Amino acid sequence: MERKILFSVLILGAVLLSACVAPASPPAADMAEEADGAPTGKLVFWNHPTALEAVEEQQFWEDLNAAFEAEYEGVEVELVWVPWDQMYVSKINAIQSGEVPDMSFMGVEQQVEFAEMDAVIPVDDLVEELGGPDAFSGGLKYHWFQPSWSDEGHYWGVPYQEGGYLLYVRKDLAEQAGYSDPCPADWDALVELALAMHDPENEVYGIGLDYSVGNGTTQLYTTFWAAGGGQTLDKDKKVAVNTPENAKTLQFYADLWLVHDLLPPGVTTVTTYGTSTATPIDDWYNAGQIAMTVRNMNLPIVWERTQNPIREVTQVCMMPAGPSGHTGTFSQPGTLYIFKEANNPELAKEYIRFFYREEWQIRWAQVDGIIPLLKGLDVPGITDGYWYPFILEEQSWGARPGFWESHPKNLVAHEAFWPALMVQDVVLKGMSVEDALAKYQEVVEELYGEPCSPLVEGCE
């Protein structure tokens, strides 16, 4: 009896354990087979929903994949949607486990880190086929193909998207305040205009800015920071947070709250990107309770698509110049890259070539609300917008935390959202600008000085 029970327990344990064991190798059907040079096999593409309207984006990819599969007989595309907040973790885990997709999309910081990890392959041939750096739009030429993003003389990714921020002003409220041409030229003019429109007794607030200790404040602050001439690393790759340029920007940004009191009550829980879900800034703006706001460049595209009447009372402006004398924006480049351990890298390259065909590029720009990737491409609804030259000009001064100098720890620094924490310390916790800059100089130094991944060569 006892032996029977023990035997049963062992069998049960064996069955349970067998259920936990993963297959040792991918199914043979997933492997690419080259016949007559034509690509065949299965392509696995991990993507993240980026467009403003998910339905249209999904339709875009379904159509593109169907057209690709129709053109290449025997090819199958498996598009896997990975949630935005897992985009990085999912890929790190995939690299660690060796079970990677063929290709994916991510921000440029990841491109450098993954290249250093030897986890992606160079795509110099693709970039050259597409016309080289000069073939791409202004902003991309500046931000993508400068040496900082092409590590060790190679290109590790192909541009996937690029955007930035613009200033949106309620024309009706500006006219009431006596401004017929409401676009402010510089930060002083911005404050002057905001104060003129600010009327809290009638529940109209001068400016509305997304707030979150995450992407929201990080991206908006960086937009001003770019115009202020600030940066994270200097040319010697030393942390340069505590600088006069950053001090001016932080003081200006905090003064919008603390001195001018231009923001509506409750705005520190109003966020589009964070977890808080109170009324988004857009709703305040649409209701005329915010006189101006800084938002992504794709709002006019959505308004046009949805025939939103708000576009009739909105003046879209270039971000005003900061103390540096120029405009600026948070830069939003994304990249398509191919994993070194991909089952089907050649098929992935073919897929990217297909995606770069003009018809798909026009539709992609419209669906995603981005700057067209290829220079000279006319995209109705975007390149004919009166605001389009603004975004191109801003792109010349686009920034990300740690943007200008390539460093494998840029991603760590970016994901820490330290600009948002720094703003929070000053605006909500009462810390002085000087103390905040000194504190975050140390914080960022620590971020860049953390122990390197054993997979990252040359990170000291």
Next chain:
Amino acid sequence: MHQSKILPYLLLLPAAVLIVAVVAYPMVYGITLSLTDRTLHSFEADFIGLENFRKLLQDDRFLTVAGNSVLWPIYTVIGSVLSGFLLALILNQNFLGRRFARGILLVPWTVPTVAVAFVWVWLYDPLVGIFNQIVLLVGGSRLPFMSNVGMAQFWMALPVTWRFYPFVMLMLLAGLQAIDQELYAAAGVDGANMWQRFWHITLPMVRGILGLVTVLEFIWLFNHFDIIWIMTGGGPADATHNFATYAYYQGFKTFKYAYASAIGVVMLAILFFSSLVYLYLQDRMEIEL
């Protein structure tokens, strides 16, 4: 004879394996992890002793969170226990519609916490929230409920209290109904007023249950996560973070796994002590009964 000795252990084995797999292993792993420098970016972890705990003591955000964690149970546990007790006393009376009232008052307990969070976000909304509409209606100016650093935790405690009072109410109502009515009749004969009957009969009779639910509510609410995370993500300025949300933030937003584990270990120590109190009270109540 031999068989009867080993059989009970074999029967316990599946449960023991399950407990080791889902409780003991993660706990030991978490404690071990807290003694390393593991992050998402460092694929291999080095042993660094108590370094993470030293960093915790120098982390001004963690100290804010620790302060919040003192206030949070005061707001929520006292709130839910007092309101639950008061409602249990009312529901213990005979009045028309008592059954209906019992049903209605249990509803918050049945609502998923995620739904509670979203509903209260809109109630507090600075632009369209009904609370602010009422404030405007009576001539006031908008209140920035959840963005007021000094008051955010208090406002956050309201939905949590609302969600958790029914458990207290239900437990205490059961306790109240078990009290022998002859005690009240005898007290009435002796001329005891309502307050004296409450103080000398009701309270002593439900003292055990009251202590039990208070400790239980403390254990549940001390590390409450979902309503806080959905409503504010711990903000503004960390005003609503508790240990659980801050550990999540450090672990899954900044990917500092070891540091987050250290916060978890602190939380574990506090809850372990609370559990001892709970078990002690439970034993005492069983003796009293």
